[in-house]
Amino acid sequence: MTDLTGVSQLLNKVSDDPVLRTALDRAISSYWKKRKQVMERYPYVKELADEVRRIKEWSIDHMDELLDKAIEAVEAKGGKAYIAETAEEARKIVGELVGTGKVVTKAKSMTTEELKLREFLIERGNEVYETDLGEFLVQFLGPKPMHFISPSIHLTREKVAEFLKDFMGVEVDKDDVEGMVALVRKFLRDKYFSADVGISGANAFAADRGAVFLIENESNIRLSISLPPKHIAVVGMEKIVPTMSDAWKVVEVISRYGGYKVTSYINTVMGPARSGEGDIGPEEYHVIFLDNGRREASKDPILKQTLYCLRCGACQYLCPVFGIVGGYWAGLESAYSGGIGVMWEYITGDKETSTQHAFACLLCGRCIEACPMRINQPEVLREIRRRLMERI
Amino acid sequence: MDLKAVKLLLEKNAKKTWNPLGVKEEYCSMWAEGMNFPERGEVLLYTGCLYQMIPYIDMFARLLKGFESMNPALFGIAMKIKALADSLGLDTISLLASLEISKKDRERYFRIVRSIANALLSAGVKFAYMREEPYSGVLYHDLGMDDLFREHVMRLAKKIKETGARKVITIDPHTTYMLNYLIKEFVDDFEVEVVHYMDVLLERGYTPKVRGPKEVVIHDPCYLARWNGVIDQPRVLLSRAGVKVREPEFTRKFTGCCGGPIESLFPSLSSKLARKRMEELKETGSPCFTVMCPICLTNFQREARELGVRVFDIMEVIE
Numbered sequence: 001m002t003d004l005t006g007v008s009q010l011l012n013k014v015s016d017d018p019v020l021r022t023a024l025d026r027a028i029s030s031y032w033k034k035r036k037q038v039m040e041r042y043p044y045v046k047e048l049a050d051e052v053r054r055i056k057e058w059s060i061d062h063m064d065e066l067l068d069k070a071i072e073a074v075e076a077k078g079g080k081a082y083i084a085e086t087a088e089e090a091r092k093i094v095g096e097l098v099g100t101g102k103v104v105t106k107a108k109s110m111t112t113e114e115l116k117l118r119e120f121l122i123e124r125g126n127e128v129y130e131t132d133l134g135e136f137l138v139q140f141l142g143p144k145p146m147h148f149i150s151p152s153i154h155l156t157r158e159k160v161a162e163f164l165k166d167f168m169g170v171e172v173d174k175d176d177v178e179g180m181v182a183l184v185r186k187f188l189r190d191k192y193f194s195a196d197v198g199i200s201g202a203n204a205f206a207a208d209r210g211a212v213f214l215i216e217n218e219s220n221i222r223l224s225i226s227l228p229p230k231h232i233a234v235v236g237m238e239k240i241v242p243t244m245s246d247a248w249k250v251v252e253v254i255s256r257y258g259g260y261k262v263t264s265y266i267n268t269v270m271g272p273a274r275s276g277e278g279d280i281g282p283e284e285y286h287v288i289f290l291d292n293g294r295r296e297a298s299k300d301p302i303l304k305q306t307l308y309c310l311r312c313g314a315c316q317y318l319c320p321v322f323g324i325v326g327g328y329w330a331g332l333e334s335a336y337s338g339g340i341g342v343m344w345e346y347i348t349g350d351k352e353t354s355t356q357h358a359f360a361c362l363l364c365g366r367c368i369e370a371c372p373m374r375i376n377q378p379e380v381l382r383e384i385r386r387r388l389m390e391r392i
Numbered sequence: 393m394d395l396k397a398v399k400l401l402l403e404k405n406a407k408k409t410w411n412p413l414g415v416k417e418e419y420c421s422m423w424a425e426g427m428n429f430p431e432r433g434e435v436l437l438y439t440g441c442l443y444q445m446i447p448y449i450d451m452f453a454r455l456l457k458g459f460e461s462m463n464p465a466l467f468g469i470a471m472k473i474k475a476l477a478d479s480l481g482l483d484t485i486s487l488l489a490s491l492e493i494s495k496k497d498r499e500r501y502f503r504i505v506r507s508i509a510n511a512l513l514s515a516g517v518k519f520a521y522m523r524e525e526p527y528s529g530v531l532y533h534d535l536g537m538d539d540l541f542r543e544h545v546m547r548l549a550k551k552i553k554e555t556g557a558r559k560v561i562t563i564d565p566h567t568t569y570m571l572n573y574l575i576k577e578f579v580d581d582f583e584v585e586v587v588h589y590m591d592v593l594l595e596r597g598y599t600p601k602v603r604g605p606k607e608v609v610i611h612d613p614c615y616l617a618r619w620n621g622v623i624d625q626p627r628v629l630l631s632r633a634g635v636k637v638r639e640p641e642f643t644r645k646f647t648g649c650c651g652g653p654i655e656s657l658f659p660s661l662s663s664k665l666a667r668k669r670m671e672e673l674k675e676t677g678s679p680c681f682t683v684m685c686p687i688c689l690t691n692f693q694r695e696a697r698e699l700g701v702r703v704f705d706i707m708e709v710i711e
Contacts, residue, residue, distance in 0.1 A: 002394050002395040002396045003393075003394045003395075004393045004394070004395065004657055004658075005393065005394075008393065008460065008657075008658050008660075008661070011658065011661055012658075012660050012661060015661060015664050032641075032642075318646070320648050320649045320651070320665055320668070320669070321654075321661070321665065323668065324661075324664055324665065324668060325661075359395070359535075359654070359657050359658075360654060360657075360658055360661070361654075362614070362649045362651065362653045362654055362665070363534060363653055364614035364618070364649035364653065365614055365618045365619060366614070366618070366646060366647075366648070366649070368618070369618065369645050369646055382533075382534065382536055383536070384536075385535060385536030386536030386537075386538055387536070388395065388536065389395065389399060389535060389536040389537050389538075390536070390537075390538065390539065392395060392396050392399060
């Protein structure tokens, strides 16, 4: 528990990997450039972020109340709502809804990664496909999603081309990124039509209308959740905000701080298709609200700020430690990465490992500048250290 | 590195010397010999000993890196830790003392502190200085050792109070932040004004002279720029002295960390972070870096030769 050798060896080893370094350098410099452009083009977004911070603060303080409203709204529209207190409970609910021998298309979602849901469903005899290009690569190349919005940040286009060549059995040009995207798209296209279930997370959830908000760039989410007859949304309880208008603000801030001048698609799903009204879409809409440590964290004066996290990935891009070790920081077993990943893991997963990883933070505070919510990661990570140091 | 061993080591050293590396308080004040500062006064210069400790930090960092790079298969981790705790925990003082910091090693850092004191004097600031100056305790806080930190800063607050000071001038970012913010969470009646020496110099309209290179690339220390908001001050001082300043891509509030803060637990990672940042600085085209923090100074300094650059404290560039 107190021996940091394992963490130190892991981080040292990966920081010497030239492919990882190249991939991170490219991604980070591209993000930084885009971020500056976005901030220049949408100067109001800083104020919007402040407003979202207030919305999140209120929402986390009223989590139980919002949860009741959200459940009511989902069921009023003919959807089904569930509360999962633990990861195991969530997997059980999804497992029963999916069954076995089914085809499942998945939208990229960190919360389902937290549940190791894909692995769980595959183990139960289902065919599961990640439909986000980055996440698709992670599904086959591993080792885990390495960044909140850019899960394959650790892979260079050269590596990807190599993989696709083998996987699809065709020639691939490493400089033709569009071509590679098209290949994966073509492969997944068939899967959408044969899928029995579509699974998504949520970028935000509006309690007043029971609506899931999903941001995407590849239109894969739209296809994954509207073509199959069943849509299951796994929603971390911290994602719930009071109104549709609040949720719109949240998604704008996420995409701007994620470095997008224009996000291609924002989906809102409010319920199953209504029969006889010509609606298309899934007949079943299931929303699982996941606790898994969140309610407890919402009552902790210091840890609580973790729940304001929008998972835009800005802090990961701009963290110096992340810049040389990428998503290995927080450990390979954690779905989460970086300093913020350590915090999420501490709340939702393995407290011991995340505590060890907390010692790798520089406390330099660049994450606070990067973060639209100005989450004080050094404060939280130091607190996690303190909790260990005072009892050893 | 084992946290239990680190905790034990720090506690043992603190008990003996009130210093994490076993550095004695009379050593911290040695730079001021012959300068005849009063021990009491309205204004106190408090260095926090961080610049003076650089040779010790440096030696310690090299030692730790050696431990870290040992083959664990040949040398059980537990053994490493035990050896570390035994040799350093029990005997840091005698070990480091036996290696002895050479006069030349420490003189550079003493000179930086003297240079700050002299600039303040030239600007007409009168101040007191403690004959046996305590360390700031900030490392204990960083590691989450709050009990030790509390004990340490309560003593420090008392010592500062004894000097009769109402205003404390600090010289490094970590000590400044500690006295400005952290100490208040642990000590109830700490009501002195804390001000960084650059603010004092600017307030007095001080115009420094060039002492080092005429052109430098500036590296904002994290704790100075982000946590204390001291960003324009060094630029104004440099420009008043006629020094040309180059800005790296990541600068001011978005400055990059030197890697120093994790040096005691992840020494190799720390030096890789230093190199990464130094490469960013080098891209500006200037091989002369200026920093304003003893931690940045020592962490960069260790990599400087291999990268073909020179690292200066701001008070080595100007005076």
